[in-house]
Amino acid sequence: MSEMVLSKSLEDYLEVIYHIVVVEQAAKAKDIAQKMQVKASSVTGALRQLAERDLVNYSPYDQITLTRKGMEVAQDVVRRHEVLKDFLIKVLSIDESEADSVACQMEHAVTTEIIDRFTKFIEFVERCPRAGDSWIKGFDYYCGEKPQADYCRKCITQTVENFETNLKSGDEMNESTVRLNQVKPGSRVKITTNKLSGVTARRFQEMGLTIGSIVKVERVAPLGDPVEIIVKGYNLSLRKEDLDKIEGILLED
Amino acid sequence: MKMIALAGNPNAGKTTVFNGLTGTRQHVGNYPGVTVEIKKGVIKKTDFALVDLPGIYSLTPYSEEERVARNMLWKENPDLIVNVVDSSNLERNLYLTLQLMEFGIPVVLNLNMQDLALAKGWKIDTKKLSQTMGLPVVETVGHKNKGFDELIKSVKVALGASQRVSQTAHFSDSVNRALDILEKKLSKENASGASRWLALKLLEGDPDIEQEIANAEIKQTARELVNDLEREHNKEIETLLAEQRYKYIEGVFLQCVSSKLSFKKPLSSKIDAIVLNKYAGIPIFLIMMYLVFQLTFTVGEPMMGWVESAFAWLGDLIASFWPEGSESLLKSLLVDGIIGGVGGVLVFLPNILLLFLAISILEDSGYMARAAFIMDRLMNKIGLHGKSFIPMLIGFGCSVPAIMATRTLDNRRDRLVTMLVVPLMSCGARLPIYTLIIPAFFPSKWHAPMLWLIYIIGILLAIISAKLMRVTIFKGETVPFMMELPPYHFPSLKGTLIHMWDRGKLYLQKAGTLILGLSILLWALSTFPMLSKERIEEYDAQRETIVQSELADSLQAIQLSALDNLQAEESVEYSAAGRLGKFIEPVIVPMGFDWRIGTSLVGAFAAKEVFVSTLGVVYSVGDADEESESLRSKLKKNYDPLIAFCIMLFSLISAPCMATIAVTKRESNSWKWAMFQLIGLTLLAYFITVAVYQIGRLAGL
Ligand SMILES: Nc1nc2c(ncn2[C@@H]2O[C@H](COP(=O)(O)OP(=O)(O)O)[C@@H](O)[C@H]2O)c(=O)[nH]1
Numbered sequence: 001m002s003e004m005v006l007s008k009s010l011e012d013y014l015e016v017i018y019h020i021v022v023v024e025q026a027a028k029a030k031d032i033a034q035k036m037q038v039k040a041s042s043v044t045g046a047l048r049q050l051a052e053r054d055l056v057n058y059s060p061y062d063q064i065t066l067t068r069k070g071m072e073v074a075q076d077v078v079r080r081h082e083v084l085k086d087f088l089i090k091v092l093s094i095d096e097s098e099a100d101s102v103a104c105q106m107e108h109a110v111t112t113e114i115i116d117r118f119t120k121f122i123e124f125v126e127r128c129p130r131a132g133d134s135w136i137k138g139f140d141y142y143c144g145e146k147p148q149a150d151y152c153r154k155c156i157t158q159t160v161e162n163f164e165t166n167l168k169s170g171d172e173m174n175e176s177t178v179r180l181n182q183v184k185p186g187s188r189v190k191i192t193t194n195k196l197s198g199v200t201a202r203r204f205q206e207m208g209l210t211i212g213s214i215v216k217v218e219r220v221a222p223l224g225d226p227v228e229i230i231v232k233g234y235n236l237s238l239r240k241e242d243l244d245k246i247e248g249i250l251l252e253d
Numbered sequence: 254m255k256m257i258a259l260a261g262n263p264n265a266g267k268t269t270v271f272n273g274l275t276g277t278r279q280h281v282g283n284y285p286g287v288t289v290e291i292k293k294g295v296i297k298k299t300d301f302a303l304v305d306l307p308g309i310y311s312l313t314p315y316s317e318e319e320r321v322a323r324n325m326l327w328k329e330n331p332d333l334i335v336n337v338v339d340s341s342n343l344e345r346n347l348y349l350t351l352q353l354m355e356f357g358i359p360v361v362l363n364l365n366m367q368d369l370a371l372a373k374g375w376k377i378d379t380k381k382l383s384q385t386m387g388l389p390v391v392e393t394v395g396h397k398n399k400g401f402d403e404l405i406k407s408v409k410v411a412l413g414a415s416q417r418v419s420q421t422a423h424f425s426d427s428v429n430r431a432l433d434i435l436e437k438k439l440s441k442e443n444a445s446g447a448s449r450w451l452a453l454k455l456l457e458g459d460p461d462i463e464q465e466i467a468n469a470e471i472k473q474t475a476r477e478l479v480n481d482l483e484r485e486h487n488k489e490i491e492t493l494l495a496e497q498r499y500k501y502i503e504g505v506f507l508q509c510v511s512s513k514l515s516f517k518k519p520l521s522s523k524i525d526a527i528v529l530n531k532y533a534g535i536p537i538f539l540i541m542m543y544l545v546f547q548l549t550f551t552v553g554e555p556m557m558g559w560v561e562s563a564f565a566w567l568g569d570l571i572a573s574f575w576p577e578g579s580e581s582l583l584k585s586l587l588v589d590g591i592i593g594g595v596g597g598v599l600v601f602l603p604n605i606l607l608l609f610l611a612i613s614i615l616e617d618s619g620y621m622a623r624a625a626f627i628m629d630r631l632m633n634k635i636g637l638h639g640k641s642f643i644p645m646l647i648g649f650g651c652s653v654p655a656i657m658a659t660r661t662l663d664n665r666r667d668r669l670v671t672m673l674v675v676p677l678m679s680c681g682a683r684l685p686i687y688t689l690i691i692p693a694f695f696p697s698k699w700h701a702p703m704l705w706l707i708y709i710i711g712i713l714l715a716i717i718s719a720k721l722m723r724v725t726i727f728k729g730e731t732v733p734f735m736m737e738l739p740p741y742h743f744p745s746l747k748g749t750l751i752h753m754w755d756r757g758k759l760y761l762q763k764a765g766t767l768i769l770g771l772s773i774l775l776w777a778l779s780t781f782p783m784l785s786k787e788r789i790e791e792y793d794a795q796r797e798t799i800v801q802s803e804l805a806d807s808l809q810a811i812q813l814s815a816l817d818n819l820q821a822e823e824s825v826e827y828s829a830a831g832r833l834g835k836f837i838e839p840v841i842v843p844m845g846f847d848w849r850i851g852t853s854l855v856g857a858f859a860a861k862e863v864f865v866s867t868l869g870v871v872y873s874v875g876d877a878d879e880e881s882e883s884l885r886s887k888l889k890k891n892y893d894p895l896i897a898f899c900i901m902l903f904s905l906i907s908a909p910c911m912a913t914i915a916v917t918k919r920e921s922n923s924w925k926w927a928m929f930q931l932i933g934l935t936l937l938a939y940f941i942t943v944a945v946y947q948i949g950r951l952a953g954l
Binding site: 054067068069072194199200201202203204205206207208210211212213218219221222223224225226228232233234235236237238239242 | 310311313315342343344345348488491492495496499507510511512521522525529530531532534535622626627628629630631633639733734735736737738739740
């Protein structure tokens, strides 16, 4: 997809429309003006610009909705906001309301790649045995007063101990995967592995069940097999014996 | 003459577009040795030939349809491909488009089902799509005949500018580099201009193409390149290529399709919530099947009656040109051979048309896939596909439309297995045999259980044979079960009628002629050789004496008809059919049968119910039907219940009627399968009946 450069204020508009649309299904100019704390006339101008870029469906006096493209851009902006806020709170221990308003400023400047890095970093801090929650707390402590050498030694031995006990209790780093035939109807799964072989494996890929694609399990047939799924926007039915060989991560909605 | 191929996914509306482009000028044929049909026609107001490829999802050669489509493109080299695409299912449909572009033949992209895409809230930017993918794009709404003129125009333009370049820009640089290397090597060997496509197929490890390429060094290079690519991307090459195609499509889709957010559940999913409901699904399914069966046979029955009486009337009319009692051979040929034969062909037509009316409605509305979805578990246990259910059900009415109904099955193996076992579903024409025999030999409280037993034996044998065939002749051919559940839509009257008429016409043209030929053959078998002149004169003399005698008229009539019956019996016994019956007697004796049953079985090959009337003739009771008491008492005198049961058993399992064989030949497009059905079922019947008879006798029955 071609990268689109949107001005900071247009991104803000898109974000606000997104939040309204998620709740109300469609937005009114008045509501947008109120949320943005601007005059209704400036909203109209902005909406026109957004409509020109094919991001919103807009005509005067009508309800406003997001186009597919608009939805994606908005989601991207919102995600950037959330990731930055997360980083500010979780890693830098900034308090929530401040984090929110700062994230609002930062989100326009940061590229998608940097956001991805941020996400990874937060994940890393949360998971790495050498970092983790207590490590962040150490940072809090560090910001307050100078640490002492034996504090560090204690911290390291504690970390090793924790790591050992965690290993024993089987708490591994992998995300929990599910097999597609065990997914409850209504859930969505992102495919991670395909253990099918030969023609069947090829067929599955050709029909759009590639690694990384998202599948929704729609229903199981009255007699218990096959299973109806939605992939790439169409409905397909497959037998459980084949679905058993496909794994993925459950997505929360 | 320019040749244009029409390609697309199943259900994208290809048939509709084909009819829209060609009008009525088309003809259906088969490719040699495959069940897949190819329609050919000429595009309206042009001299471009249009060839309809089978509906396929991909160009890899893993099903018969795909192999036919690919070989057609590869070997016959059309000038242009029109790719019919379901716009409301763009991403999946574009996968085939990419494969067609890889091929190198210029492609015109036909976005059909525009109305459905719009209804989904999609706006497809065709200009952008055309620019991004580098193809002419034309929108159509097939069933409303909208856009065909533009499509033809753009075909003309594209033909003028056609240039063959295999397009692979959607693959990553590393794949394209590998293709460059292979292409260079291949183009030295192969001047066909399709080197890049061949290179791609070598990378994909396509077995057919590998065979085609003789140069071992090139194949070695391909293997090394594949190894490198697999190592670099850490996945298998097929996965890699499929993923890259879909990645590209995803990008195209995001750029060219804008959609309004829709929070409404689509209508289809609301309907499915009821129709596929855990509890309501099966009852609804059973009601639908009941309706299909009723429509086909109950509504069809009076129509069959009309056909029969029309031909009986015609037969009488023609017979009336000869003086009464004349034994003219020409009369017999016309009345019994030809008119009887044509009637025998046409009598199936109401059933076939009605069944295909029902099937077209089920298919076009989208319910057929749901029916298969519901039944698949059960049918899968038997080794069949969910869609085999309808042919099996129809088989209880008549095997001929049932075998034609196997067309709804998409893959060859499922289709052939279903076709071969359908005759074991005891059809309506066998019922007269049971109703004649059961009351003659069994006490009345056994009547119903006996009939059930016969039907159940048929079903069990069908299940066992299907399973057996799956693990023997059709081993190895595993095709995964993947069935699309298309959105529901209202079937169009025109489309439904066209489908119905297509099938009816096909039956008349292809199977009908065969059935007619076979019935004339059977007529000849039971007519020739004729009794000698002297014997006929003797009979005539006896008649004369009866007429001259002093007896009352009513007594005369009884004696005359007894004499007629005797003469009929003697002619049949003397004919080839009778001799055949006698000839096979030693073979059928182990089943407890004599030559009379043997001769009747020969007759039953014409149509199962003919068994009864032939038996009537050989027992000289004249025109007998299944309620004939005089025939029953003759049978009771000559046979016992065990033999009676064996007769029913053999009629159930053995060689289906010639119409079934003719239709199997037609639908499988090979005599091999028709003969396999004929011989296989007869042998099966023989061994089972012999076993039952011998064991029964040993057990002292
Ligand atoms: N709504 C809609 N239906 C269509 C269109 N074109 C064809 N159909 C219907 O789609 C169904 C399947 O069409 P058909 O031509 O048999 O598809 P094929 O399997 O690709 O040959 C039929 O009921 C057609 O009437 C279209 O443009 N819009």
